[in-house]
Amino acid sequence: MQKFYSHGKLLITGEYVVLDGATALALPTRFGQSIEVKKAENGFIQWTSYDHEENIWFEAEIALxxxxxHTVEQKEEDKFRKRLVFILREAHQANPKLLQKDKGFQVTTFTEFPLDWGLGTSSTLIANIANWFSIDPFELQEKTFGGSGYDIAVAIEDSAVTYELTKSGRSILTTSFHPDFSDSIFFVHLNRKQNSRESIQHYKKQEKEALATACEKISRLTHQVITCSSLSEFNLLLEIHEQIISQLINLPKVKTSFFPDYSGGIKSLGGWGGDFILATGGEAEQDYFRKKGYETIIPYSEMIL
Structure with missing residues (x-):
């Protein structure tokens, strides 16, 4: 049996602008996804996926x-199976030897976090499949899901990273982000998905000079976030970051929209309006969210590796 594991991710700085060259800070989560591969002799890949409660949420039998x-073109409604076959085809093209030398596999995946948390169900899967096929995970992601690749960097480095797309490729530097005030940082799941199409369209309409300026500002903020030494400075940096992105995507800050009376800092993570937000404060501030009906509140030490 072969076993592979990848950590989930949270993008702390640089959402949206990481695609245009801004330096972003990404952190690995304690929650991830594993994959177990056993050889079989039946000419199929028997695929079984378990969720965080050990319930099967996906099963498929895929002929090699x-x-x-490409003997079967899937016209079925199961979008995940269709996507999985597509990923496996791309992985096979990158390394044809793996499936040619064996007669089948039994593959089992285990996800440690709820699938709606947005911690990287797809990126951890890509990283694990790439590891299984001994291929470049960034190339596999580019050919399947696309994106900047920061989530793959976190998955394979198992470390906090600064991530930057450059003209010559990508710059990935491992770093550390466990500030003295980390016990005053927590994450709140908003339990909603945001249709970010309009905000992305608005972002893409920005002039190159405006984007370049925003990228420079966010890159500086990223390094300031990593080195800041006080919670008050951290809160200020979060507020500045939120303001810059708010103007770029033409959306109000999440604090303005939903939590205008909140006393601590709040920052959107990833696509604005969905999944997790980062918040700062103590137990009283966590109670603020509980009273508003938000049940998933995770302290920094329990979320970040």
Whole structure:
């Protein structure tokens, strides 16, 4: 049996602008996804996926010929199976030897976090499959899901990273982010998905000079966030970051929209309006969110590796 594991991710700085060259800070989570691969002799990949409560949420039987020879074109409604076959085909093209030398596999995945948390169900899967096939995970992601690649960097480094797309490729530097005030940082799941199409369209309409200026500001903020020594400075940096992105995507800050009376700092993570936000404060501030009906509140030490 082969086993592979990848950590989930949270993008602390640089959402949206990381695609245009801004330096972003990404952190690995304690929650991730594992994959176990056993050889079989039946000419199929028997795929079983378990969620964080050990319930099966996806099963499929995929003929090897469907991957290696494209013998079956899926027209079914199961979008995940169709996507999985596509990923496996791309992985096979990158390394044709793996599926040619064996006659089948039993593959089992285990996700440690709820699938709606947005911690990287896709990126951890890509990283694990790439590890299994011994191929470049960044290339596999580019050919399947796309994106900047910061989530893959976190998955394979198992460390906080600064991530930057440059003209010559990508710059990935491992770093550390466990500030003295980390016990005053927590994450709140908003339990909603945001349709970010309009905000992305607005972002793409920005002039190159405006984007370049924003990227420079966010890059500086990223390094200031990493080195800041006080919670008050951290809160100020979060507020400045939120203001810059708010103007770029033409959306109000999440604190303005939903928590205008909140006493601590708040920052959106990833696509604005959904999944987790980062908040600062103590137990009283956590109670603020509980009283508003937000049940998933995770302290920094329990979320970040």
């Amino acid at each position: 010929d469907e991957i290696t020879r």
